[in-house]
Amino acid sequence: MLKKRIIPCLDIRDGRTVKGIHFENIQDAGDPVELAERYMSEGADELIFLDITATVEKRKTLIQLVSQIASVVQIPFTVGGGIQQTDDVRSLIDAGADKISINSAAFLKPKLISDIAAIFGSQCVVVAIDTFFNGEDWYVCLNGGRTPTDVKAEEWAKMASSSGAGEILLTSMNKDGTKSGFALDITSRIADVVSVPVIASGGAGNPEHFFEVFTKTKATGALAASVFHFGELTIPLLKQYLSDQKISIRL
């Protein structure tokens, strides 16, 4: 039986793992290669690395980091941050990344999704969507959460999926860093309308939150960062809990 995936996310800035709340108040959370190895040995099903300060001059550092990670990690991993064109994808895939994640660039130019999928296959294209609830509905936000748009997250997710995305990584900005549980409503709505796997992100605080998102939505993966980085939740205990609750999980 196919297993639900537990995915630690490492936000990378200047080669270090960092974590903020509501995308702000950034704190240092350790060496990404060491953390990656630790999460793999603890039973993480995949890893995601998002370079939050990816600029032209920092690209080489990121590519070196990706190849260091690839040489010690034997589970699938996704790399995102600053990808603008298919050449950026090639350098990350050649360095050992299994998938790449695109966010604002895909929203501004949806053809990027089909271009990457045509060369590298849909399975390697993760479209990341940052969404915020404005009191009425969930809307897409760009540039690491700094630029709101008037496009509904559900509409963009449908379009990204039909453009060739292999996966949707859906982050609720209202929930990010709050440890109050995943945004079940929008995760459920999007997972119901797209034909690709959805990874829920933002708000993980305790094992029950993971149980909720796997039972109340069709998300096939759940992502968390700070609860893992700061040791509040360990992957073995989380996975044992989910398995005891009859969630299909890899132990």
Next chain:
Amino acid sequence: MIAILKYNAGNIFSVNHAVLALGHKTVVTDNPDVLLKADKVILPGVGEASSAMKYLNEHSLDVVIRSLTQPVLGICLGMQLLCTASEEGNTFCLGKFDHKVKKFPPKDLVPHTGWNSVHNLKGELFRNINPGSDFYFVHGFYAESGIQTIAETEYILPFTSAMQQDNFFGTQFHPEKSGKNGLFLLKNFLSL
């Protein structure tokens, strides 16, 4: 020396690193002499069947691969290319395995992506690996079960997750991305 076939399919880096991590020397090559003389040959794979076969045929690597007598491991697309034919691009393949590769019916999310368990394990490739162990899969096409099947997995329908004919082995999953179980399997292959 472990030869990793260099062709127009991705994922070579990870396979190379996993084999190096197990303490073997590797060469990533499309040179027929080097392939023929290697102790073992691995056909990695992430890509599309018809363009991969076209590449192999144009470089006469199809003849070379068919003639290999040392242990050969095809991974994912590499395994599918060792079958008779694939519905992906209606491709005539290498024919080492008497299996056809078909497209998953769209009854669930396709491609089949993630960790899934293997059952009905047979042979040396799965030595010290328990039935029900999880491996990492990413594929939209599957091989039907047959007498060469040495492992089965269920997603939408039961399919062949590993096969063997003489010195040719294939896994639909990615051992190089399957954590400890994957390394066990690669170790088993490398110690054949």
